Amino acid sequence: MTNRIETVVLDSQGVSAWISQDRGVLAMLRSFHTMAADLVVCSNTIVEVAHARVNTPRLNWILSQVKVEAVTEQAARAAAALLKQAGLHGHKYAIDATVAEMALRQPGPVAVLTSDVDDMAKLCGTRVRLVGI
Template structure:
């Protein structure tokens, strides 16, 4: 990571990979820490990563390392607007839209750690840096 990043927003795949101790993601997290970047997730991303095999202790530790942002009515309305602008709709894109909305309102430069580059690019445009998993 050679470019300065103020905020890194993790989607569910980014958060899941960190919980699973994915080496590539762990290296990225160390790099973001060295930049003093804020690591941020949407509260609804927690719901997306929960399943029967999640190591709850590890999840709780990772969550203690990030800022968890609530999805307020204002944020939800803004996310719905992003969906409309991108020509997307429905539950398939709902959480992605809240992640994009969070990224767009954070202090920049902002990066999103995601496995869904195409949809996030539609939602964020060129306003955030997308880092593929």
């Protein structure tokens, strides 16, 4: 990562990869740590990654290492506007939209670690750096 990043947003796949200690994601997180970037997770992401087989103690530890942003009514309305602008439906893209909205209001430059680069590009445009995982 050569460009300075102020904030790193992790989507559900980013958090899941951190939980499973994926070497590539851990290397990226170390790189962002050396930049003193803030790590941020949308509260909806917690719902998305929580399931019967998740390592709950590890998830809880990870959540203690990041800033968790709530989805407020104002954030939900802004996410709905992003969906409308992108021509996407909330039934399928609601969580992605809340993550995108949250990423767009973080101190920049912002990077989003995501497995949904195409969908996030539709929602964020070029205002954030998308890092595929």
